[in-house]
Amino acid sequence: xxxxxxxxxxxxxxxxxxxxxxxxxxxxxxxxxxxxxxxxxxxxxxxxxxxxxxxxxxxxxxxxxxxxxxxxxxxxxxxxxxxxxxxxxxxxxxxxxxxxxxxxxxxxxxxxxxxxxxxxxxxxxxxxxxxxxxxxxxxxxxxxxxxxxxxxxxxxxxxxxxxxxxxxxxxxxxxxxxxxxxxxxxxxxxxxxxxxxxxxxxxxxxxxxxxxxxxxxxxxxxxxxxxxxxxxxxxxxxxxxxxxxxxxxxxxxxxxxxxxxxxxxxxxxxxxxxxxxxxxxxxxxxxxxxxxxxxxxxxxxxxxxxxxxxxxxxxxxxxxxxxxxxxxxxxxxxxxxxxxxxxxxxxxxxxxxxxxxxxxxxxxxxxxxxxxxxxxxxxxxxxxxxxxxxxxxxxxxxxxxxxxxxxxxxxxxxx
Numbered sequence: 001x002x003x004x005x006x007x008x009x010x011x012x013x014x015x016x017x018x019x020x021x022x023x024x025x026x027x028x029x030x031x032x033x034x035x036x037x038x039x040x041x042x043x044x045x046x047x048x049x050x051x052x053x054x055x056x057x058x059x060x061x062x063x064x065x066x067x068x069x070x071x072x073x074x075x076x077x078x079x080x081x082x083x084x085x086x087x088x089x090x091x092x093x094x095x096x097x098x099x100x101x102x103x104x105x106x107x108x109x110x111x112x113x114x115x116x117x118x119x120x121x122x123x124x125x126x127x128x129x130x131x132x133x134x135x136x137x138x139x140x141x142x143x144x145x146x147x148x149x150x151x152x153x154x155x156x157x158x159x160x161x162x163x164x165x166x167x168x169x170x171x172x173x174x175x176x177x178x179x180x181x182x183x184x185x186x187x188x189x190x191x192x193x194x195x196x197x198x199x200x201x202x203x204x205x206x207x208x209x210x211x212x213x214x215x216x217x218x219x220x221x222x223x224x225x226x227x228x229x230x231x232x233x234x235x236x237x238x239x240x241x242x243x244x245x246x247x248x249x250x251x252x253x254x255x256x257x258x259x260x261x262x263x264x265x266x267x268x269x270x271x272x273x274x275x276x277x278x279x280x281x282x283x284x285x286x287x288x289x290x291x292x293x294x295x296x297x298x299x300x301x302x303x304x305x306x307x308x309x310x311x312x313x314x315x316x317x318x319x320x321x322x323x324x325x326x327x328x329x330x331x332x333x334x335x336x337x338x339x340x341x342x343x344x345x346x347x348x349x350x351x352x353x354x355x356x357x358x359x360x361x362x363x364x365x366x367x368x369x370x371x372x373x374x375x376x377x378x379x380x381x382x383x384x385x386x387x388x389x390x391x392x393x394x395x396x397x398x399x400x401x402x403x404x405x406x407x408x409x410x411x412x413x414x415x
Contacts, residue, residue, distance in 0.1 A: 031369010290320010
């Protein structure tokens, strides 16, 4: 870095902050009302059924938890690898990771019903279930991110940054692996049962989390009137593109290997060719809009010099990632269970048939409420804590930056 980085909380712009916070808190309130209606009236007011037991709120929750695991990536790069360009972003990275996890977990707690019984369940956890281990994984990630934030904000703790950063990185790997394993160990669901799920979710968390970080960072810097240079945009966009390409590889290998397996062939054919809305979402939403278009943007040097194009690429990755999680969770449940291999199963309970699911308003509002909670926490932190650098311009963060040469004065015209 060519100069000392200065951090300041949001100064001025009180009206903009108040309007944004009121809008976000209104979204949180609407989400709480939706959760209350679902708890009191029952899940029959949603699109969930006995066959689709994980609905749209779980899609929001899983996506946000994955984004939390990836949003800590800039802080990890700064602390473990010592990349000076990422050091000014470490504070925002830790705050965003904790906020996303808080929003995702709030959706889970409110969607599952009876959140008042959560504390009573903890002392009697069943450790044969991977869901019981999740509580300790989530708590560890919160603690690691909080310690990382403390290390980078307190100069006396600077000597511990690399050690805490390494621990945080390992825990975020465990978090993403844990989420992927929830689906990978469900042998009863042919669309889930795959060991590839765990590493694929780790890679996807890097891509999705970096995309969310880009959107939040650029929006926060614009809201507070602070410059962002092309160097950091280019670095973050290319990092996102690398993990997005690796994620595409894992998706391709998952379906290719499934097509060679009689037990899993039908599940991949369902998503790739026969799934109706799921097939459309896969090819148009996940592959084209969510993967190929962003990759074409981040691989073009001309586009990387424009913050708007980087923001567009990150936004498309977020949309494509949400669609991908929707296909995995909802599509995996919609595909019928293979109860009698090689035979067609028919019954009054619709065994052997594709389950239908249409998200309803309470589910949508609950998911959006969790997202609003995460953004409200980040906005409040930016307002009261010095977590945003005053400048991310090239001359402030790029050690290889050289100012453009001044134009030579034109010679005076002859009389």
